[in-house]
Amino acid sequence: MKIAVIGTGYVGLVSGTCFAEWGNTVVCVDKNAEKIAQLKQGKLPIYEPGLEKLVLRNHATGRLVFTTSITEAMAGADVVFIAVGTPPRPGHGDADLSFVYGAAKEIAQAMENHAVVVVKSTVPVGTGDAVEKIIATIRPKGSFSVASNPEFLREGSAIDDFLFPDRVVIGIEDDVAREKMAVLYGPLADAKTPIVITQRRAAELIKYASNAFLATKITFINELADLCEQVGTDVGELALGIGLDHRIGRAFLKAGPGYGGSCFPKDTLALLRTAQDYGVALRVVEETVAANEARKRRMALKVLDAVGGDVDGLTIAVLGLTFKPDTDDMREAPSLALIETLQRFGANIQAHDPVGMENAARILENVAMFDDPYECVRNADAVVVVTEWESIRQLDLYRLKQAMRSAIMIDLRNAFGRGAAQAAGFHVTSIGQPVPQLSGIISGDVHAASDHRPVSHAVLTGTAREG
Incomplete structure (x- = not known):
């Protein structure tokens, strides 16, 4: 398949490279000409173990191409991934979707044939609906599909997370998108990786809910670590004792100075704002955010x-x-x-x-x-x-x-x-x-x-x- 990836940040570069590793032809596009020039020379804008080797190998074979032209990227593309940033809006906490909506408009203008437009960026519930409306103002209904395919990549182990994932979540609304995404993720289906097909809004929410749960789990063990210090016991023994319960699990039960990174802080705030928009209280997530910042x-x-x-x-x-x-x-x-x-x-x-x-x-x-x-x-x-x-x-x-x-x-x-x-x-x-x-x-x-x-x-x- 030919795949276009809009955005060469962490998600876009890792995803595009791994899709190329599966044998697809992938064109990664970015407006930053300097970044594209560096990528063509094999110089990566991020550090991720194992990524440089894959980029160099697939670029050398011609399966992985870098360009600043969205027209070049879209030419003959079967699937187009939107993998641009969704940073929190200053003073608001909700996700800034301007890059997503801008990419959707440019995709619509450059689209030549039916393509599945897949939102891989982490976005609030309903973003796929908005993307569909933007494209529909330029392209007739039925000439494109919009799907959601959230990423679950951990920095530091992103290559393994993509090539050998716990699961793949795909939110779709039509059979054409289902068929093309099934072909794209065929290598994982053959490996018996669970591929969860949901409604588009469910896929969007799964991403936020997953990160909020993990952030809560980290905060839980951190607060218990404080208690361990006062009662004279070891949080490592506590984590082992509760983590061996398969209903709880041992992952994310390592106490530390608090969670950080590009996902958990941003996604918990965005989930809270979404809940507020719909009049729903997420008290556990609210306390998680507050406790982590204080810690x-x-x-x-x-x-x-x-x-x-x-x-x-x-x-x-x-x-x-x-x-x-x-x-x-x-x-x-x-x-x-x-x-x-x-x-x-x-x-x-x-x-x-x-x-x-x-x-x-x-x-x-x-x-x-x-x-x-x-x-x-x-x-x-x-x-x-x-x-x-x-x-x-x-x-x-x-x-x-x-x-x-x-x-x-x-x-x-x-x-x-x-x-x-x-x-x-x-x-x-x-x-x-x-x-x-x-x-x-x-x-x-x-x-x-x-x-x-x-x-x-x-x-x-x-x-x-x-x-």
């Missing part, structure tokens, strides 16, 4: 507590900046709120990330970036582990400690076993484990090294906690 900033208080209550003038090293490993995505990353809060309390920040520092530097100010993690922690008063990259997990803890001024670690991902870090000489604060007591000697060393006064209890309970 990100509250992580800075764990750092304050770990160093004795005051970070003013201290140097804090941050290991890991992206919202998760194996991606360069900094959108809604917990590290952002953490660093901004610590800076507001007077801390100096040094940071390291294997691939995310370029993107982070566009957002963060007054942060010293280090390619070498050991240089990042040099003369630091504390180190905070925010993203559990494998390269960070493999660091030599003894060497790490030797480079630091004070051996204080706040491990927000439990990336290092507490026992191993303590054996290396660290005083460790982790997530969902009994809260350690900071000795007067360690506290005194921290502030003496930085020429600081002892901090009163009021700092811990007053102004600092308002952040």
Whole structure:
């Protein structure tokens, strides 16, 4: 089949490349001429493990083509995917659909033969209906179909998620679309992957509901981690005990500093706005959003507590900046709120990330970036582990400690076993484990090294906690 993909962002580039890997001819189109020129040279705008190899291989065979011309992309296309961004509208929370509607209008103008127009972007319920109306103002009824085919790609494992998915969801309203989409996803049907055919609106809602549920699950275990710290037990044991129940499952039960990325924060807000438009209350999702935002900033208080209550003038090293490993995505990353809060309390920040520092530097100010993690922690008063990259997990803890001024670690991902870090000489604060007591000697060393006064209890309970 010939496939056109409108948009070469994360979803469009991964989807188009994988469709080409199945043997289809795919033309990816984007208005950004510089991005297209870079893609033609094999330079990718995003970091995703395994993607570069697939792009280079399929581009070399001619199955994967990049262009700025939607007319070229649409010529003879059987299926056209809309894979443009749907960012939240500032101050509103609902999805900005201007790029989707703009793509629909351009597709209608360039369409030569019957094609199935598939919305792959994450969109609110009813967007497919609106796209159909836009195209119908230019093309006669029956000369096109509109379907919904939401993506369920996890950054860092997107290739496997596309080629070996848990399921494929397709929302269709006519038999022509059903037949063409069945041919397109034939390789997965042969592999006995569940292909769920629904109404178009159901497919749109499935995407938002899936992400809202996973965000809620993350927030649930994060709040229980706080309880574990107070009652003196380990959230890892708790997660194992409840996760082995097949009705619950073990996925997304790893406690941390809060969820981030391009999907969960955006999609939960968009789902809430959709519910409000229809007069429905989604209280669980509302509380999930509020709890997650509060948690990100509250992580800075764990750092304050770990160093004795005051970070003013201290140097804090941050290991890991992206919202998760194996991606360069900094959108809604917990590290952002953490660093901004610590800076507001007077801390100096040094940071390291294997691939995310370029993107982070566009957002963060007054942060010293280090390619070498050991240089990042040099003369630091504390180190905070925010993203559990494998390269960070493999660091030599003894060497790490030797480079630091004070051996204080706040491990927000439990990336290092507490026992191993303590054996290396660290005083460790982790997530969902009994809260350690900071000795007067360690506290005194921290502030003496930085020429600081002892901090009163009021700092811990007053102004600092308002952040």
